[in-house]
Each structure stands twice: as C-alpha cells, then as structure tokens.
Amino acid sequence: MKQHKKINPWIHLAVLVFLTSCKVHQDALKTDISIPQKFEAEAPLLAIDSVKKITETPEKWQTFFKDPILVQLIDSALVNNLDMQIAFQKVQQARAGVQYTKGIRLPDLGVNLGAGVRRFGDYTIDGVGNYDTKFSTNLNNKQQLPNPIPDFYVGVYSTWEIDIWGKLKAKKKAAFSRFLAEEQGRNLVITNLISEIAIHYYNLMLLDRKRAIIAENILLQENALQVVGFQRDIGKSNQLAIELISAQVLAAKTLLMEVDQEIIEEENTLNFLLGRYPQPVFRSEFNVMPELTKNELPGIPSDLLGNRPDILTAAYRLKAQNADVKAAKAAFYPNLTLNANLGYQAFRAAFLFESPASIAYNVVGGLVTPLLNRRALKADLMASKASQQEAYLNYEKTILQAFTEVYQLVKLDNNFESRSVVKNEQVALLKQSVETSRTLFSSGRAGYLEIITSQENYLRSQIELLEIYRLKNQNNVHLYKALGGGWK
DSSP states (O other): OOOOOOOOHHHHHHHHHHHHHGGGOOOOOOOOEEEESBSSSSOOEEEEOTTSOOSOOOOOHHHHBOOHHHHHHHHHHHHHOHHHHHHHHHHHHHHHHHHHHHTTTSOEEEEEEEEEEEOOOTTSHHHHHHHHGGGOTTOOGGGOOOSSEEEEEEEEEEEEEEOSSSHHHHHHHHHHHHHHHHHHHHHHHHHHHHHHHHHHHHHHHHHHHHHHHHHHHHHHHHHHHHHHHHHHHTTSSOHHHHHHHHHHHHHHHHHHHHHHHHHHHHHHHHHHHTTSOSOOOOOOOOOSSSOSBOOOOTTOBGGGGGGOHHHHHHHHHHHHHHHHHHHHHHTTSOEEEEEEEEEEEESSGGGTTOTTTTEEEEEEEEEEOOOSOOHHHHHHHHHHHHHHHHHHHHHHHHHHHHHHHHHHHHHHHHHHHHHHHHHHHHHHHHHHHHHHHHHHHHTTSSOHHHHHHHHHHHHHHHHHHHHHHHHHHHHHHHHHHHTTOSOO
16 A cells, blocks of 8 residues: 655645735835926926925925014914814824834833732642642752642743734834824914915905005095085086985995904904914005015926925825735734743742742743634725725825816916006006096086096906905915925
C-alpha cells in the first residue's frame, strides 16, 4: 500500500490564514485632480493636489484690507467671536484623537498591586494536596501553606499588539488626517469671519454715504420747493407743483429713516460677529479713491485654490478615509499580541520581597485571525470603501465648485469696473440736469415736472452708483476668500 507523508498541521493553518487574508488588497484613492491652469474658458489642464505645499499664496489680510479700523475689528473678532471659540474646541477634540493614537503601536506598561485570600475545602483535590505538603520533607518552614491561603502580588504588566500589517499605523494616520481637517475647518471659519466682517463694515460705510446723499437731496428738494413757492406767489406756478414737490420731500425723508434702520441692523450684525453686545461701531468715511481692498486679478494661477481651507479639509478627510480602508483591510489578517507580567508574589506578606525566591513572571504570545463568520469585518470594510468614495466625490465637488466660484468672481469684477465708469458719467449728467431744470424753471422755459423728474433721477442714480460700489467691494472680498486668503 502506498504511504502518504503527513503534512504539518501548522502548514495547513498558515495556508488558510493566507487565503483568507489576501483578497482584500486595494490601492488608496489619490488626491490629485486635473483642473484648468488658468481661470479662462480654454486653458491647459493642471493637476492640483491641495495637500502639497503651494508656493504662491494670497496676500495677508492685514495688508489686503487698507482701513486700519477694520483691521482692529478683525483682530478683536478673531479672539472674541463665538464661532471661532467653538471651532477651536473642535480642533482640541481632534487633537485628543491624535494623542490617543500617538502611542498605539507601542507596548502598554502598567503597575499591578493585588492581595487576596482563598480557602479550599477539605474534600477537594486542592485542599487535600495542600494539607499533604505539611508532611513533605522537600519543603522548609517558609514554604508551608496555610489554610486559608493569602495571595500578595506587586509587579508590572505589559501588553503589546505588534503591528505586522500596518493596521495601527493606518489608524494613527487617519486620526492625524482628521486633526488636520479640523484645523482647516477652523481656518475656514476664520476666512468666512473676516470676509463677513469686511462686508458688513463696508456696508456701514456705504449706508453712511447713502444717508448723506439723501440728506443733500432733501436740501435740494426743499430749495426747489421754495423756488416753486415763489413762482406760485407771482402767478407763474400753481398749488399742484407745491404738493408734488412736498410729497417728494416726504418720500426722501421716509427713505432716510429706512437707511437709519438699515444702519442699526448692520451694526447689530457686526457686533454679533465681534462677540459683543449692541453698541455703536466706529468706522471711516466712505471714499471712492483709493479702493477699500487690494486685488491683483490679472494672471491668477489656478493652483492658488490649494490655499482654500475647504479644499484642504476635503483632501485631509479623503486621506483619513484612505487610512480607514487600509485599517479595515488589515483587520482580516492575523493579530499578534504579546502579554507579559513581572513582579513579586507570595502567600505571606513577610516573604513578598525576598529575591529571587518571590520573583514571578509570565510571557504569553497569541496569534489570532478570523476564519468563519466574518460579517462584521466585511461590513466594516464595505462601509469604509463607501465612505472613501464619498470623500473623493466630495473632494472633487469642492474643487469644481471653487474653480467655478473664482471664475465667476473674476468676470464679475470686470463687469463692475465697466458699470461704475458708465454710472459715474450718468450721475455727473443728472447732477447738471438738476441745476439746468431750476434755471429754466426760473426763466419760465420749463415746468415744475422737469424739476421733480431731474431730482428723482439724480437721487436714484447716486444710490445705484453706491450699490455698484458695494457689490464691487463685496466681490473683491469674496474673490480674496475664494483664492484661499484670510486665514494666514
């Protein structure tokens, strides 16, 4: 009969472990995405990886905003704003996760102090055996067992999971990436806060200017009312002209009260962002020249998007999910754990620290791997892969949204520049028309309707010009934020 050689059972176990573990290999998703090199309709593609260092960075906010009062307000908000404080606490929570995983690959070491007592029954194996030791000639008096038996132990213990497959390293990397993501989330709060403060501050300046314009127009309308009243007295005008111009004055005064209410609302919003209760907000007077912000738009490279906190946050979250997938895959592999104890142990306290007689130690190593019913591991891996894919799509979506945002803001800036030039010409002409209508009315060559129309058009054009200035400055702030500025 043919004889078969016996195969070592350890070889069977090793093969089984290998077959159950080798199916889970998968490369991590990359974080680089190709985008146009310039913010133009047709431009060559450029690979952006926001987790790499970007050489070009936007200007610091301390020099981007030219108003010294605004700079002081931003400094105050960065300290007192409640959203900033909440974001800081989130960073601290993520830092705790990093601290937890900092020594995850190193052995645990602790101290063990123990004391106890145990009595064996007279009709048990241990009880009979311990009683027989009293008559043994191999034991001295110190080694005689009392009944009940005390047990004293003082020593150290250590537990170490050896990271063969990189599971613990992946968990450590995931925790660190989440910490970096939270830090960038805090930077996103900073840049949003700075932009909101700047926008509301500029709105207040423009509202002050708007109020001054309305007040000036009210004086012009009241002067026109006096002229029409004089013309009525000499029979060259009528009561209808007086009533229409008086109604125009009242409408302007109502508009003035609306502006006062808007100023109160803007101040309250700004005070809330500053982390303080409602109070007057000191501000500079509005001046068209020079501009309130500093933007250099020509030739903006698209890799500046790598400075955006939202893109950095999405990138680090993707890296964290990549690490989670690696850890989930490594869970299918065997775990190698070492446990050790070293100390003094005795059944009498007086003999506890006798060395080397009372020294006790043990070392145990274990290799554990899942073979059957691995549903939990498979579900965890499936969920990790889905989260990884979600993080990648969110990262790609964030980059696409950022590029589109900057592209639109650049185009809007050019549009506002052209509109402001045209509107300034219109305001200058309508201002002259107010003087012309009065002169013609005084000489009887124009009616009161021309005065009313010219004054209404002049006031409306001035307010429209202010709105263009507001939108232009707001666009500059948004563009600065969209390029990753405001948090450095």
